[in-house]
Amino acid sequence: MIEVRNLSKQFGGQTAVKDLSFKVDSGRVCALVGTSGCGKSTTLRMLNRLIEPSSGEIFIQGQNVTTLPAEQLRRRIGYAIQGVGLFPHQTIARNIATVPRLLGWSKTDIDARVSELLSLFRLDPATFAGKYPHQLSGGEQQRVGVARALAAHPELLLMDEPFGALDPLTREHLQDELLHIQQLLGITIIMVTHDLEEAIKMADVIAVMDKGEILQMDSPDVLLRHPRPGFVQSLVGGQDRSLRLLATQTLAKIMTPVTQPCDPAMSAGTSLRDALAGLIWQGADRLTVVNDAGQPVGEVTLNELLKRGAGA
Numbered sequence: 001m002i003e004v005r006n007l008s009k010q011f012g013g014q015t016a017v018k019d020l021s022f023k024v025d026s027g028r029v030c031a032l033v034g035t036s037g038c039g040k041s042t043t044l045r046m047l048n049r050l051i052e053p054s055s056g057e058i059f060i061q062g063q064n065v066t067t068l069p070a071e072q073l074r075r076r077i078g079y080a081i082q083g084v085g086l087f088p089h090q091t092i093a094r095n096i097a098t099v100p101r102l103l104g105w106s107k108t109d110i111d112a113r114v115s116e117l118l119s120l121f122r123l124d125p126a127t128f129a130g131k132y133p134h135q136l137s138g139g140e141q142q143r144v145g146v147a148r149a150l151a152a153h154p155e156l157l158l159m160d161e162p163f164g165a166l167d168p169l170t171r172e173h174l175q176d177e178l179l180h181i182q183q184l185l186g187i188t189i190i191m192v193t194h195d196l197e198e199a200i201k202m203a204d205v206i207a208v209m210d211k212g213e214i215l216q217m218d219s220p221d222v223l224l225r226h227p228r229p230g231f232v233q234s235l236v237g238g239q240d241r242s243l244r245l246l247a248t249q250t251l252a253k254i255m256t257p258v259t260q261p262c263d264p265a266m267s268a269g270t271s272l273r274d275a276l277a278g279l280i281w282q283g284a285d286r287l288t289v290v291n292d293a294g295q296p297v298g299e300v301t302l303n304e305l306l307k308r309g310a311g312a
């Protein structure tokens with residue numbers, strides 16, 4: 001668990017982050033959202049002390065790390081940013097191995113970890129390990145950036161707009177991939193994003209920031225159903241709130257036993273939002289939920305989807 005107590009940062013006379021206190025449980029994904037300049041990146045960078053806090057304390061697994069040497073702290077915390085920041089003159093393998101090398105891992109352990117991570121991110125080690133960053137696409141580089149951040153089994157992964165520069169399809173793909181890996185490794189993630197849809201999709205808990213303060217910190221569902229009046233409401237409020245609500249759940253959560261298999265068929269991991277879009281597109285009022293083998297495992301009606309998107 002990571003806990004922040006009364007964290008503040010002033011640059012000159014200007015307050016960028018004001019008396020923040022919050023906790024994120026182990027294995028959870030927390031997203032910091034808010035408009036440009038509200039203090040998201042400054043908050044994130046104080047957690048690994050790329051920026052020194054003006055005041056306040058940070059605890060990781062109960063240990064006060066506020067005064068730990070920053071280098072030591074950064075080896076326990078992975079950090080991935082938009083634009084990746086890979087070392088251009090080093091191979092992909094060497095880039096990923098950066099922190100394990102600093103920690104003095106053996107060559108055998110490093111090679112094994114590099115292969116494991118490349119495979120996890122579906123980059124064939126034989127093809128990619130020896131390449132240089134400029135020989136990779138943006139999406140591939142972004143994967144390597146996250147793999148590098150995970151290399152030394154960090155307790156915490158910090159991500160600052162990690163998918164910001166990618167096209168929507170690649171972005172969605174990488175979000176799915178990261179969620180899968182997060183669940184596999186059970187790692188705690190704190191991510192900064194200006195994209196509310198990304199926060200809703202990725203996070204267990206969303207902290208909405210404005211002018212250096214957290215105005216509300218709740219699960220996506222609670223945030224969408226009960227936003228605090230004012231800034232939070234205007235951020236999450238719009239007419240597409242029902243669609244955002246539907247995006248927080250999957251068919252697996254709401255399906256009932258199959259009565260009569262019918263078209264369309266959709267996988268259990270499909271979001272309710274995509275399911276609704278599919279039913280509208282096909283003019284159907286019911287769908288069959290199928291497992292990976294294509295066998296029917298449940299069904300969901302259009303009516304049920306409409307109910308789930310209702311605010312009341």
Ligand SMILES: Nc1ncnc2c1ncn2[C@@H]1O[C@H](COP(=O)(O)OP(=O)(O)OP(=O)(O)O)[C@@H](O)[C@H]1O
Nearest residue numbers: 011015016034035036037038039040041042043194
């Ligand atoms: N090194 C710095 N020196 C002076 N002011 C800074 C510095 N870094 C950030 N700030 C200021 O602190 C405030 C918060 O910046 P921060 O980068 O944390 O915002 P942000 O929410 O991440 O914004 P964005 O979404 O645009 O990246 C801004 O007013 C910014 O100008």
